[in-house]
Amino acid sequence: MSQRKATSDAGRATIRDVAERAGVSVASVSRVLSGNYPVSEELRRRVMKVVRDLDYVTNAHARSLAGGGTPTVAILINNITGAAFAHVAKGVEGAATLRGWLSLVGTTGDDPERELALVNLMRQQGVAAVILLGGAYDYDEYQLRMARFARSLDAAGSHLVLVGRPPLEGDVPATTVDYDNEGGAYAMASHLLSAGHRRVLVLPGHAELTTAQGRLKGAQRAFEAYGVPFDPGMVRHGPYDYEHGYEAVEAALHDTPDFTAVLAGTDVVAAGAAQALRAAGLRVPEDVSIVGYDDIPLASQLTPQLTTVHVPYEEMGRVALRAVADRREGGAGHRKSADGDHLVLGTHVVVRNSVRPPITRV
Amino acid sequence: MSQRKATSDAGRATIRDVAERAGVSVASVSRVLSGNYPVSEELRRRVMKVVRDLDYVTNAHARSLAGGGTPTVAILINNITGAAFAHVAKGVEGAATLRGWLSLVGTTGDDPERELALVNLMRQQGVAAVILLGGAYDYDEYQLRMARFARSLDAAGSHLVLVGRPPLEGDVPATTVDYDNEGGAYAMASHLLSAGHRRVLVLPGHAELTTAQGRLKGAQRAFEAYGVPFDPGMVRHGPYDYEHGYEAVEAALHDTPDFTAVLAGTDVVAAGAAQALRAAGLRVPEDVSIVGYDDIPLASQLTPQLTTVHVPYEEMGRVALRAVADRREGGAGHRKSADGDHLVLGTHVVVRNSVRPPITRV
DNA sequence: GTAACGATGGGATACGGTTTCCGCACCGGT
DNA sequence: ACCGGTGCGGAAACCGTATCCCATCGTTAC
Numbered sequence: 026m027s028q029r030k031a032t033s034d035a036g037r038a039t040i041r042d043v044a045e046r047a048g049v050s051v052a053s054v055s056r057v058l059s060g061n062y063p064v065s066e067e068l069r070r071r072v073m074k075v076v077r078d079l080d081y082v083t084n085a086h087a088r089s090l091a092g093g094g095t096p097t098v099a100i101l102i103n104n105i106t107g108a109a110f111a112h113v114a115k116g117v118e119g120a121a122t123l124r125g126w127l128s129l130v131g132t133t134g135d136d137p138e139r140e141l142a143l144v145n146l147m148r149q150q151g152v153a154a155v156i157l158l159g160g161a162y163d164y165d166e167y168q169l170r171m172a173r174f175a176r177s178l179d180a181a182g183s184h185l186v187l188v189g190r191p192p193l194e195g196d197v198p199a200t201t202v203d204y205d206n207e208g209g210a211y212a213m214a215s216h217l218l219s220a221g222h223r224r225v226l227v228l229p230g231h232a233e234l235t236t237a238q239g240r241l242k243g244a245q246r247a248f249e250a251y252g253v254p255f256d257p258g259m260v261r262h263g264p265y266d267y268e269h270g271y272e273a274v275e276a277a278l279h280d281t282p283d284f285t286a287v288l289a290g291t292d293v294v295a296a297g298a299a300q301a302l303r304a305a306g307l308r309v310p311e312d313v314s315i316v317g318y319d320d321i322p323l324a325s326q327l328t329p330q331l332t333t334v335h336v337p338y339e340e341m342g343r344v345a346l347r348a349v350a351d352r353r354e355g356g357a358g359h360r361k362s363a364d365g366d367h368l369v370l371g372t373h374v375v376v377r378n379s380v381r382p383p384i385t386r387v
Numbered sequence: 388m389s390q391r392k393a394t395s396d397a398g399r400a401t402i403r404d405v406a407e408r409a410g411v412s413v414a415s416v417s418r419v420l421s422g423n424y425p426v427s428e429e430l431r432r433r434v435m436k437v438v439r440d441l442d443y444v445t446n447a448h449a450r451s452l453a454g455g456g457t458p459t460v461a462i463l464i465n466n467i468t469g470a471a472f473a474h475v476a477k478g479v480e481g482a483a484t485l486r487g488w489l490s491l492v493g494t495t496g497d498d499p500e501r502e503l504a505l506v507n508l509m510r511q512q513g514v515a516a517v518i519l520l521g522g523a524y525d526y527d528e529y530q531l532r533m534a535r536f537a538r539s540l541d542a543a544g545s546h547l548v549l550v551g552r553p554p555l556e557g558d559v560p561a562t563t564v565d566y567d568n569e570g571g572a573y574a575m576a577s578h579l580l581s582a583g584h585r586r587v588l589v590l591p592g593h594a595e596l597t598t599a600q601g602r603l604k605g606a607q608r609a610f611e612a613y614g615v616p617f618d619p620g621m622v623r624h625g626p627y628d629y630e631h632g633y634e635a636v637e638a639a640l641h642d643t644p645d646f647t648a649v650l651a652g653t654d655v656v657a658a659g660a661a662q663a664l665r666a667a668g669l670r671v672p673e674d675v676s677i678v679g680y681d682d683i684p685l686a687s688q689l690t691p692q693l694t695t696v697h698v699p700y701e702e703m704g705r706v707a708l709r710a711v712a713d714r715r716e717g718g719a720g721h722r723k724s725a726d727g728d729h730l731v732l733g734t735h736v737v738v739r740n741s742v743r744p745p746i747t748r749v
Numbered sequence: 750g751t752a753a754c755g756a757t758g759g760g761a762t763a764c765g766g767t768t769t770c771c772g773c774a775c776c777g778g779t
Numbered sequence: 780a781c782c783g784g785t786g787c788g789g790a791a792a793c794c795g796t797a798t799c800c801c802a803t804c805g806t807t808a809c
Binding site: 086 | 399
Binding site for chain 4: 450
């Protein structure tokens with residue numbers, strides 16, 4: 026009676042319960058279930074019947090302790106609400122599922138403390154990789170912090186993947202999946218310039234955010250290429266949200282109202298900018314042109330539909346997961362191969378209806 | 388040398404490595420780390436130093452196998468890209484983090500097979516609860532399927548939580564967190580009716596989706612209350628996406644062009660509808676009024692800003708997690724208490740700029 | 750001065766599986 | 780009929796941690 030545990034006990038059934046009830050050994054049940062060992066048809070039938078009867082599932086914790094187990098990847102993000110996130114996550118999740126992998130999600134809320142806590146938590150979980158999403162704030166400590174993460178994870182047999190931010194400096198065991206951020210901004214700005222715009226309001230984002238830095242730089246390069254002087258006074262930094270777009274345009278209309286186009290750092294910012302222009306009685310794109318960045322669904326749902334830069338978010342997610350899977354299968358094959366550690370995906374301009382050649386305003 | 392495993396081995400350090408290096412027993416290390424047992428200051432210092440040196444983290448799998456472990460909840464969703472999802476997930480994730488819990492995410496892609504596989508996977512993980520998000524397609528098998536899930540999870544000490552769909556029938560061990568879907572639709576339709584609209588194009592969503600059924604019913608009730616005949620010919624079903632909104636309006640303009648307002652099942656559908664109206668040369672809201680449902684950020688970013696029904700998605704996520712946590716702490720306290728198994732949150736109309744009294748069109 | 754007691758640390762065991770190593774039984778060959 | 784080979788099932792070790800139980804040591808009380 027008090028053998029180990031009554032079979033009819035509450036809680037989940039163990040492999041032992043199944044073995045007992047099927048009248049076979051624990052090992053046999055394990056073999057039937059994992060299927061990597063020859064088993065007689067008779068045995069299989071008997072075991073499977075009991076498994077169904079008991080609605081038994083193996084304990085993932087015990088399994089991974091013993092060596093097996095389904096690999097898991099962790100996705101860490103600042104703000105789960107961002108539209109870009111959802112698409113990267115979809116890519117990761119889809120690719121993970123394809124391989125029978127699992128994915129965890131954690132949000133950091135821009136808090137370094139919490140980020141550290143999460144990376145450690147994931148390390149405890151024994152994840153195959155930690156995927157860090159989104160642009161980074163390039164403060165002093167940042168490089169050191171990430172390098173430490175990378176080495177910690179690497180030492181534990183895991184791996185750090187940076188998605189959507191520049192690669193780390195030095196010899197750090199991390200993979201970066203990036204997109205041609207600066208190139209996209211360059212192309213987008215060129216599009217405005219070739220349409221004839223010269224006075225352009227630029228809303229790249231937070232000055233410390235790597236994403237914003239790249240977008241600003243791309244725009245500047247385009248101006249240089251066109252021989253158009255770039256006026257730093259036309260740049261306004263701020264968060265990637267609707268409100269910032271609105272307020273920045275409001276302020277610009279007051280300070281430097283001679284702009285004929287807005288180069289927004291994000292589609293959402295562009296939406297805010299468009300709203301502010303309309304509130305001021307200006308028409309888009311007749312009076313002022315607007316372009317965005319990201320090409321989230323919102324871009325094609327606004328009126329007018331937004332010309333923007335397409336960023337392959339979902340593809341990045343897939344690529345990130347594939348990088349992890351390859352590395353894991355390749356094993357010691359390509360340790361520290363310089364390539365494969367930094368993957369860059371292309372961007373391109375999607376032309377819609379928010380750009381017109383400039384007209385002279387009063 | 389071949390004691391058990393060289394301390395300098397690759398892979399993660401174990402508690403044994405720490406114990407050995409600190410010259411203490413394994414039990415002591417465990418005690419220092421979990422902190423639920425008196426330990427001398429000296430011991431604590433020695434252990435912690437080694438922990439830092441080795442960058443040790445406990446193995447979560449081993450820990451939960453041994454009894455402890457951080458609770459985990461799984462969030463299952465059809466399509467991770469939906470805007471509503473992100474907010475519920477945020478609520479769940481936030482509340483989970485607050486308690487030191489972890490959250491897993493899985494997407495089903497409307498595939499029952501995959502849904503089943505995921506539920507089992509989560510059962511293997513020993514999650515504290517599985518949270519199923521979003522409206523359900525009410526086909527025949529559905530109730531049975533969910534009941535089976537609920538019982539399976541319950542038997543394994545886990546729990547099923549349904550968010551944003553009606554509760555299951557019968558005595559099923561599941562918790563439902565719902566919002567007043569029908570009431571919101573009633574209020575929204577009333578808003579249009581009291582503005583004077585009589586011919587309203589209704590785009591509730593897929594006919595089989597519980598969410599759509601509720602919204603349609605709410606609208607019908609409002610018409611009844613106002614004594615306005617409800618014309619079934621003005622209802623067009625379809626998916627909750629931009630394209631459907633666009634195409635439905637296009638078709639309606641051809642078939643029944645006398646409508647003065649559109650009652651969209653979703654903000655996104657409303658966006659598509661608005662675009663189609665504009666493409667047809669009609670102004671919103673001057674010529675045709677539009678209302679949405681959900682109150683996602685998009686609603687306030689459109690032009691004009693959308694009058695819509697606010698659904699407390701994030702709150703629902705929080706509530707769902709709290710329900711799980713309470714049940715887990717309460718233990719055998721309130722088994723099957725009828726209340727607490729079905730929580731309904733309120734909705735309300737958010738008035739913006741997309742509704743005007745109707746005018747007579749040609 | 751000694752006994753009882755509180756405060757700590759160590760050893761052993763359980764958690765639920767996987768896997769290696771063995772042994773048994775059954776098969777065919779000679 | 781005996782022997783070797785093969786295929787399959789069982790026992791046990793181990794994965795990394797938490798915890799129960801016991802041993803020890805220093806204290807305080809009598």
